Amino acid sequence: MSQHLRAGVVGLGMIGGGVAVSLTRRGRVPVVYDIRADTAAAFPGAVASPAEVAAAADVVLDAVVDADQARDVLTGLLTAARPGLIVVLLSTVAVPVVHELAALCAAAGASLLDCGVTPGDKAAENGMVAILGGDADVVARARPVLDDVAKRVVHCGPLGAGMATKIARNVITYGSWTVVHEAVTLARAAGVDPATLVEVIETADPGGATLLSWLRDQLAEHPANREVVPQVVKLLDKDLAAAQELAGTFGVDVPLVSLARAAGPRTLAYPDQEVS
Template sequence: MSTIGFLGLGIMGSPMAVNLARAGHTVTGWNRSPGRADALVAAGGKEAGSIAEAVRDADVVITMVPASPQVEAVAYGPDGILANARRGALLVDHSSITPQTSVDLAEAAAAKGIRVLDAPVSGGEAGAVEGALSIMVGGERADFDAARPVFDAVGTTVVHCGPHGAGQTVKAANQLIVAVNLQALAEAVVFLEKSGVDLPAALEVLAGGLAGSTALTRKKDALLAGDFRPGFKLELHHKDMGIVTDAARTVGAALPVGAAAAQLVASAVARGDGALDHSALLRGVRLLSGEPTGRPGAPDDRP
């Protein structure tokens, strides 16, 4: 079992830290805003008052924060990971950031004798709670093998994808697929509603055929209820679509459908839906179709 310093106890980070503690690891958690460690403490973990306190005795340091600026904020500087973690420690970044940020972090950490894996995850809050995340990992194979007991406590599909930055590149592709999938699902829902079809029956049969997907399975009940409480916020998916479109431009890959999905995600955020779940793309399709954006009395219902 490892001694782990876990930085970032948000929607995803908190249940991941809890699962690590339940698996027998010694977990000390830190969060930028206080009051987020209760679940970890209840599971047998500890709360740190600073990054330095969380990482100084850790074999493994894990970060799960929103974006590249937050990763850089916790990694660099006199109060950051690289200045306070011990030599030989393994830094596992589960955040979704740009591939270049991961490469730069690995190079800076190597100068301090700290190993790094970029290991973004997919599966949303439900996958984090269930310990069933998909984890795509970039970095040295030996470090991946050493981290496997940690990965197995939070994920069920864990794959080494290549060198530093490869995990983030695969995660960008994941977010592209998910955005297009959710947009197509939203359009299908509105099409079915306006056609007068029994929507629960339609989604049930669609989930069992070639149109079935993890997105449909996980989001079906929320879509039917008009419940867009966040498992993964639209504003974060907006950030991820910026990553994939920029990365695709760099390598010369055309993303015609992805570009349209990115604009629709951006539109949803601009309308004020950024704090809702990314399945709230349904609201935008309803708006374009001249329909109310939410069901009466649903948690997302507002002018």
């Protein structure tokens, strides 16, 4: 039965278009719709409306940009939804919007899965991670289609959990970009070529493992790791104090350095541990 699941895609931008390409490569040619008729015409399964996608598909991947577009698409899909239709929301939206859209689906006899995806530029290469939230039985039913799209499918929990995970992941991404910007500004002010900083970081930590190293230690719950927390807090405070002093020398504003120093004990402590 999994081979006969019919797939649909609404929204044929970088992610949606890539998803359609991946599905086609796997032999599951999707029925597709995009508000730009010329874009949709490049795909063999193009139809004229979201309703036609819902009428022809068992699993529809909704790859529009924002919550308003997702609502509009869902309205069209549900006008032709058959019982058992699964809508997979690929758009990153607020978690309450996920529950709102799920309620609309349920009223029409359909099911919703929230599915953050990353990295979007790998969509056409079956190279994304699908970050899912929703009922396990619905995930299982949609899984053959998702496996044709993603290199890995991660079921994070109930409805909304996939979106919450994607949002948290984005916090790390955008937050780290901001931290890097602040660090580069500081290095440049001290006369260091930013390319040199990149070389040092990539040589010392080529896999980027440092970013999640402390979280991994906390999750591992090794007693020895707990014991070093006060020592690491002292090192953090010393090193970030030096960063603040350097910033002061060159008149550079480093609010994230100050925040990281102040939050150091809370950041490094295990969930049930207090560090002064």
